[in-house]
Amino acid sequence: MAAARAPDAPVITVHVPLGDRAYDIFVGRGLLGEAGARIAALGARAAAIVTDSNVGALYGGALADALQQRGLRASIITVAPGEATKSYASLETVCDAVLEARIERGDLVIALGGGVVGDLAGFAAAVARRGVRFVQVPTSLLSQVDSSVGGKTGINSRHGKNLVGAFHQPSLVLADTALLDTLPIREMRAGYAEVVKYGLIDDAGFFDWCEANWQGVFAGGPERNEAVAQSCRAKAAVVVRDEREEGDRALLNLGHTFGHALERITRYDSARLVHGEGVAIGMCLAFRFSAFLGLCSADDATRVERHLVTVGLPTRLQDVPGGFGTVDELLDGMAQDKKVKAGALTFILARGIGQSFVAHGIEIAKVRAFLNHEIAATRT
Structure with a gap:
């Protein structure tokens, strides 16, 4: 014990x-x-x-x-x-x-x-x-x-x-x-992605706190207890408002539509990708997609990516070992996501750090254009 x-x-x-x-x-x-x-x-x-x-x-x-x-x-x-x-x-x-x-x-x-x-x-x-x-x-x-x-x-x-x-x-x-x-550093990083998520959803101050205190979270100081407790408070508040994910609770899936598609493509092989890594890439994609659509600034998307890179998390499609599949495979993975309604894709997008929202009915053509843009960027 x-x-x-x-x-x-x-x-x-x-x-x-x-x-x-x-x-x-x-x-x-x-x-x-x-x-x-x-x-x-x-x-x-x-x-x-x-x-x-x-x-x-x-x-x-x-x-x-x-x-x-x-x-x-x-x-x-x-x-x-x-x-x-x-x-x-x-x-x-x-x-x-x-x-x-x-x-x-x-x-x-x-x-x-x-x-x-x-x-x-x-x-x-x-x-x-x-x-x-x-x-x-x-x-x-x-x-x-x-x-x-x-x-x-x-x-x-x-x-x-x-x-x-x-x-x-x-x-x-x-x-x-x-x-x-004694948790392996890779698992700590993967879990930390979910900590950061709570700041990105609706608490810009907590994201500021993460940027300033992440090392204490990893080192096991009082910052770790506070990070866990604040994450639990944030999730509990959402669950109480929407226990069965019929509204606000969908915000907790920030990054997950992209992340789950990547996990499916990698066949849930933890040697290639664990859940938190998929979420980290997915959150960065969600912010870059938001910037691509003109919803948030490119600076906010860059800031999110910079922090996750600093702690050692993957942030881009090319960071998936063994490849990330094709655009069609990614779209197919998203089409099986639980957040699909009437065949239309639902994403959690952002107007800025701490300003995430549920975006229903996103056109497939826009998602395809964004993914092609991301893939093209990997070749430059």
């Missing part, structure tokens, strides 16, 4: 007020050491811990022991790491294991891992016995600031990313920021 939280170490609480489905997000260093007590307080009799082989080897057994010491019957369900695990086959495996563990509706499924585990375990919890409670214990920066909050769960289809799933809110989120100390 990770080191216990120091007595004077602060814990930040972010409340998600969703009526009878309200829950708290706790952010701080050493929280995993308190997971047994905090999870037991939910009143379940049993818990199934879903984790991957990497994270499970580090923390799974200790978490199960901590739960058992609090009187919960605990079992561990281990899946393979990587985006390919978000599949129909893995969902079947996890659901069957949850049922075999005799998890009832009042019990818990615990997602211990990154975004892949959280999405998969959350979806299994949503459909097993027509819905059991679950807890998110995110272990990556990306999952702490994004996928663990808001109740979106799901798996991938051959048609695209996250196209099969359900809205199912967690009962508790424990974000232990000390777990990020």
Whole structure:
């Protein structure tokens, strides 16, 4: 188990007020050491811990022991790491294991891992016995600031990313920021892309803060806790306004229409591209597309790109190892995106930093012209 939280170490609480489905997000260093007590307080009799082989080897057994010491019957369900695990086959495996563990509706499924585990375990919890409670214990920066909050769960289809799933809110989120100390730098950078996203959506001041404090986020200082907590506050506020993505919540997909298309083209091969990298490229494309359409200044698009380059993230199509496909392949990937309505493409575009908006009915011809412009730029 990770080191216990120091007595004077602060814990930040972010409340998600969703009526009878309200829950708290706790952010701080050493929280995993308190997971047994905090999870037991939910009143379940049993818990199934879903984790991957990497994270499970580090923390799974200790978490199960901590739960058992609090009187919960605990079992561990281990899946393979990587985006390919978000599949129909893995969902079947996890659901069957949850049922075999005799998890009832009042019990818990615990997602211990990154975004892949959280999405998969959350979806299994949503459909097993027509819905059991679950807890998110995110272990990556990306999952702490994004996928663990808001109740979106799901798996991938051959048609695209996250196209099969359900809205199912967690009962508790424990974000232990000390777990990020040993996260590979590539994964930290990928998660940081989602942090920056919240500033680009509607909080220019937070983007300013990121430019000034990103090194502290990576180093593990108090800036990391604040970055995670502020990201959670921002996402929670949007979720409360639009839980089922019928309006404002679509803003959280800034960069994702482009990014998901790139992930599909790379066949979700994490050796080539991980989600946060796709989002980083996608956000830069969204700002450059906005400038291309005359919606925002080229200076804003350049500023976004400059910051992401500074932290080591990819920002252009040519940064995708092994190639980014053709314009037609990119457009086909976008056409399968969940934000398509009546065959028209929907993008999150921007009038400036912190001024993003939902743009419906974008003409395919304009997207094609922009992508051709981007590709031409790679050859100069």
